[in-house]
Structure formats: structure tokens, C-alpha cells
Amino acid sequence: MDKVERRIVIRRPRKGEEAYHGGSWKIALADLMTALMSLFLVLWIISAASPQQLAGLAEYFRTPLAVALSKGDRDSASTSVIPGGGTDPAHVDGERARVDMRTQRLPTDVRRSLLELRHRIETVMEAKAELRDLREQTRFEMTPEGMRIQLLDTESRPMFRLGSDRVEPYMRDLLRTMAPLLNELPNQLAISGHTDSLTYAAGDIGYSNWELSADRANASRRELVAGGLDSAKLLRVTGMGDRVPIPGSAPGDPVNRRISIMVLSDQAAARILAGHWSAPLQVRK
Secondary structure, eight states, X not given: OOOOOOOOOOOOOOTTOXXXXXXXXXXXXXXXXXXXXXXXXXXXXXXXXXXXXXXXXHHHHHSOHHHHHTTTOGGGGXXXXXXXXXXXTTBTTGGGGGSSTTTOOOXXXXXXXXXXXXXXXXXXXXXXXXXXXXXXXXXXXXXXXXXXXXXXXXXXXXXXXXXXXXXXXXXXXXXXXXXXXXXXXXXXXXXXXXXXSOXXXXXGGSSOHHHXXXXXXXXXXXXXHHTTOOGGGEEEEEEOTTSSOXXXXXXXXXXXXXXXXXXXXXXXXXXXXXXXXXXXXXXXX
């Protein structure tokens, strides 16, 4: 029987055929760690920042870069091909007509000082037990004219006696507490009274919501002055009746019975003095 010759095959790996051990996962891990470190750093900065610093930071990112670089000149950020704009069918005076009270912004330093005032008022209200329950009835709103402070009625805690300008004790305490804080800023003030749409039995021919809103605004003025407010800061005290309800509320909602204290910017105060007050109001028709 012939011997079967065994053939021995030896395979030698060629150069470059070794298994490749890549490092791409290391790059992905490094990116993840960098992102996490950045997140933790931002969270740490936010937790350590004061409310004033946070307000300034928010304002920085809220301000468009082009407008910020041009120091607030709206024309530099114009989208019109021709600088200044031409006749616009929607606006009689072209693009410049769009720069009205609804599009103007408060200067950053004015906005910051108003936010600091809000913080001081909220801090005092939190510190005084008798005012703490009124926080939900106190609203702050930044507008192109300044900061609006609204003191709202509720069924359970009205600011005035029903149908009267007689101030409730907690409302009196709140107004007199706010007075010295309002003195800290040079801004002038405007006070307006508002009512709901519930009418008196005699209608508008007798004592009506017009008189009631004006009397309540004036009663609030007296309490602020009694609390130490410089009366020279008061520029206007008006009664608006039920003409300007809070947006989204029913005309008869008690929340519309309110006192509005506007801390005016210098520009808004100048417009009032010049008789050119043109702030848009959401008037109920």
C-alpha cells in the first residue's frame, strides 16, 4: 500500500493584516466628557450668580448682536434694501414707522435697575408675613414704557371694599411698604385704577366705574405718599374704568379690579409731559 504523502501548508500573515484596534471610541468619550464638564460648569455658575447677574446675562443674550453693536440704532439692523425704508403699505411712514412704542426696548441699564427694584419689592414681601400672601396678587411686567406693577383683586382677598375706594389694611400695608423702595429710583410714576365690567344700578349717569377707578387710583396715591413716597415723582393718576381688562380675562373677572403703578422710563415720562403719550392699550370694545 502506497504511502499517502501529507502536504503541510504553513500560512504566514502578511504585513498589515493584523487586527486593527482603532481609537475612535476614545474621541467620542472625550467629547462626551467635555460636554458634561461644560454643562456642570454652566450649572455651577448659574447657582452661584446673584439675581442681578442672571438678569444681566439674560439681557445680554436677548439683545440682537447687530442692534447691540449699533448702540440701539434700529436702522442699522434694517432689513430694507434702502436704508431707512420707503413707503410701506402697512405703515404710512415706511420702516421708520415700525419703530414705535411696541418695538422699542428699554436701555439695558434702565432695565437692570427696574429688575433690581422688582427683586427688592419681592424680597420685602417675602420677609413680612402679612405681605407674603399677597405675592400671587402682585404682578410685574416689563414694557417699552418701563415696569408695570399690578396689584390685583381676588374674591377671597380684595384690595378695596366692594364698590368703594376704602383701602383694605393689607393693601395699605403693601403700598406703604413699597413707597420707600420706589423712592430709591429717580423714575417718575403713573398710577391707574381699573375695574371689572359690573355696573352700578344707576349706570353711567351716576357714580360709575369711571369714578370708582379714579377714586381708587387716588386712594392708592394717598397711601404711597403716607408711606414716604416723594409726591414730586407722581406724574399722572388716572381712572380707566373697565376699558382695559387684563388680556385673556373675562370682562367681569375680579382680577380686572386692580391698581397699576407704572415706573416710567425717562422717554415715557417725557412723552407724557409733551402730550404725546401713544402707548398701545388693549381696550375692550
